[in-house]
Amino acid sequence: MIDFSSTLPGLSGLPSADPVASGRLSVAALLDHLQHALVVLDVEGRVVGHNHCAREMLELPLTLLQKQPLIDDVVRWQIKRGDLRGDAQRLVERVWYHLRRVQETGQPHIYTYTTAGGRTLQGTTIAVPGGGWVRTYVDVTRHAQAANFLRESEERFRSLTELSADWYWEWDAEGRYTRLEGRLIRETSTAEMFLGRCAWDVPALNRPTAREWRPLIEAFEQRRVFRRFEIQRRLQDGRVVWFSISGMPVYDAQGRFAGYRGVGRDVTRRKADQATIERLAFYDSLTGLYNRRSFQDKLTQAQAASARSGQWSALCFIDLDNFKDINDAFGHGVGDQLLQTVAKRLREAVREEDTIARLGGDEFVVLLEDLDREEEQAAWRAQHVAEKIRVALERPVTVDGHEVQSTPSIGITVFRGRSDAVEDILGRADLAMYHSKAAGRNAVRFFDPAMQEAVLARATLQRELRHGLRDGELRLYGQPIVDDKAQVVGYEALLRWQHPLRGMVSPAEFIPVAEQSGLILPMGQWVLRQACAHLAAWARDPQRAHWTMAVNLSARQLRQPDFVQSVQTALAETGANPSRLKLELTESLLLHDVEDTIVKMAALSAMGVQFALDDFGTGYSSLAYLKRLPLDQLKIDRTFVRDILDDPNDAAIARTILQLANSLELSVVAEGVETVAQFETLRAMGCRLFQGYHFGRPTAL
Structure with missing residues (x-):
């Protein structure tokens, strides 16, 4: 063991090496017990001191250390054993570079290396006052690992x-x-x-x-x-x-x-991939429509929905006529393209919320939901859609230069709730489709014979009404409106249809058909123009020049974007005085887009056109809207007039309407006056205008 106190000038003042001197361990013994390796170099770079831990940690042989070797020799020995790797001369130069650097700066040099035995050591070199260096080593193997x-x-x-x-x-x-x-x-x-x-x-x-x-x-x-x-x-x-x-x-x-x-x-x-699997499982690969399996699920859901809502639904079963002949004549490629065209046209013909499926081959189905709470009305709507589909599919298709045509045979059945099995509903529609084929193909048939008859009758009525409008079969009638002296002050225009075979058709029969088919628009314009023409004729007669003409409006008319312009056109073409024209609205018209209605009424009111609220008291009756609407008149509904003598409630309602109208500065017409007693009672209440059979039935104008 080398005595550090004798080799290091800086340590000469330490206690004696005697292990029991002063009852304490010597410096050498103390350093031997350190867990850190300690190596001392003199000014020439020789190893002049070390502790026991240094020999073990650095794994240097005692024979080497006893020779007080130069650090150069130690480095070469470590290179030979494999502790250090690289060119010996360069490594020695590097060691001396750091020794001098430490001496010059006074800052320690810290470095790490791994021995051939796998031990990782962290060394620190510090300069010793008076010359030389001390190198300490710590085993950081576990930390390095x-x-x-x-x-x-x-x-x-x-x-x-x-x-x-x-x-x-x-x-x-x-x-x-x-x-x-x-x-x-x-x-x-x-x-x-x-x-x-x-x-x-x-x-x-x-x-x-x-x-x-x-x-x-x-x-x-x-x-x-x-x-x-x-x-x-x-x-x-x-x-x-x-x-x-x-x-x-x-x-x-x-x-x-x-x-x-x-x-x-x-x-x-x-x-x-999931979408592909779902498409293969639930959709037809050729057309992209639902397949039979998924459609049956949709049909089951539709049954549950209709059970909750009470609305009727319908199933249209579509089979293409002569499709096999097209396949045989032109090949399956043409047939497939035809089926794809059919699918496209079906999508275009129905609502977005309607369900379309291809059951296989040339068989398609369309599910129509929420048609109506009334079975007949639902059937009528289903027939209308089916006819639209038939017209769309009967058009020829050009495929690869070939013009092909395959008309559809369509069967319809209506259902509501879950009383029928899915297969039964499909079976009924399928059977109706075969009835369509038996009837000559390219046709629409219902499963229920009675309903089929009703739908056909309605379709016939619609067709004949369209012809009647075209052929001048419509007639304008009028019912007089009188003042409190029973003098005529105007008429309410009423539409009649003089059928060449049926005779006079009731408005209650053809007006609903006109509303649904859209014919009410050209019919309403015809009535408006005829009414204005009569106003222009009355204006030339001093006895009738002050008369007014009341014309009923439909909801469809009022919702048309060009409604105001259509009224202006009728007035301009006939030369009628706008202030003599009175347009009658029902309270139900106020349930949809009130703001738009107010704007249109205000535009016509500014021209002088008057407005009356018909059937007042039977509908919405919002006082808030009454204040905003440019109204001139209220009409007491006939249901209150009929029992005004016997029912105190009806009398109170009539009196309230008159008081309300008076406060709003509106005139009042009592409808349905049929007796002198009713006339006198209403007049005593303050009513000044009347209409009903007591003063005259509707007659041709």
């Missing part, structure tokens, strides 16, 4: 995220992204979209509102693990992708919530 393990783990992690479709992410305690790593993240620059933001703050196509994000937000707020939360996003390059993220909460050493960490995955391919 741990650091190496962490480095390798990080490298493995990065390799996995680079090679897979998964990526790693972290959130802070506020749920904001703080870290995103992975190949997909890097390649798509996705991190820019998310860092510093919460997942639910970045727009997602499948989660447009906060409600769709609630499951993820609740999991975060409750610190729960969440798995496979799917999000559809549009990337900066325009691509639409599906992501699935899973995460778990993270806590610090004190147990405080620190955020979340988790993984993400690109599941776009899986979602596309």
Whole structure:
């Protein structure tokens, strides 16, 4: 053992080497007990001192150290054994460079190396006052192994995220992204979209509102693990992708919530595969329509919905006539293109909410829901749609230069609720379709014979009404309106239809058909023009020049964008005085788009046209709207006039209407006056205008 006190000038003042001197250990004995290796170099770089730990840790032979070798010899010995690697001369020069550097700067030099035996040492060189150096060594093998393990783990992690479709992410305690790593993240620059933001703050196509994000937000707020939360996003390059993220909460050493960490995955391919599987399972591969299996599910759902709503639904069964002949003549390729065209035309012919399916071959079905609460009305609407389909499908199709035509035979059945099995509904529609073929094909038939007859009768009435409008069969009648002296002051225009075979057709029979078919628009314009023509003729007669003409408006007329212009046109073409024209609205018209109605009424009122509210007291009767509408007159409905002498309630209602009209500065017409007693009673209440059979029945104008 070398005595450090004799070799180091700076240590000469230390206690004696005597191990029991002063009852304390000597310096040499103390240094031998250190767990750090200690090596002393003199000014020439010779090893002049070391402790026991140095021999063990550096694994240097005692015979070498006893020779007090130069540091150069120690370095060469370590190179030979494999502790150090590289050119010997360069390594020696490097050692001396650091020794001198330490001497010049007074700053220690710290370095690390691994011996041939696998031990990692951290050395520190410091300068000794008066010359020389002290080198200490610490065994940092375990620390180096741990650091190496962490480095390798990080490298493995990065390799996995680079090679897979998964990526790693972290959130802070506020749920904001703080870290995103992975190949997909890097390649798509996705991190820019998310860092510093919460997942639910970045727009997602499948989660447009906060409600769709609630499951993820609740999991975060409750610190729960969440798995496979799917999000559809549009990337900066325009691509639409599906992501699935899973995460778990993270806590610090004190147990405080620190955020979340988790993984993400690109599941776009899986979602596309799922869509393909669903399409194959539920959709017809040729046309893209529902197949038989999915349509049966839709039909079951429609039954449940109709049971809840009370609305009738209908099923149209469509079979193409002579389709087999087209396939045989032109080949299946042409046939397939024809079926695709049929599918396209079906989509165009029905509402977006209606369900279309291809059952197989050339058989199609259309499901029409929420038609009406009345069975006959629902059947009428179904027949209207079916006829629209028939017209659309009977048009020829040009395929590969061939013009082909396959007309449809359509069968209809209506249903409501769950009383019938799905197969029974399909069977009835199928049977009705065969009746259509038996009737000559390219036709529409109902399953129920009685309903078929009713629908055909209505269709016939619509066709004949259209012809009647074209052929001048409509007639304008009028019922007089009188004052309190029973003197005529005007007429209410009433429409009649003089059928060449049926005779006079009741308005109650043909007006609903006109409303549904849209014929009410040209009919209403015809009535308006005829009424204005009569006003212009009366204006030339001093006895009738002050008369007014009241014309009833339909809801369809009032909703037309050009309604105001149509009235202006009728007045201009006939030369009628606008102030003598009175347009009558029912309270039901006020239930739809009141603001638009007010604007149109105001435009005509500014010209002098008057407005009357018909059947007052039987409908909506909103006083708020009454104040805003440019009205001139109210008409007491006949139901209150009929029993005014016997029912105190009817009398009170009539009196209230008169008082209300008086306060609003409106005139009042009492409808349905049929007796002198009714006339006198109403006149005593303050009514000044009357209409009814007591004063005259409707007559031709």
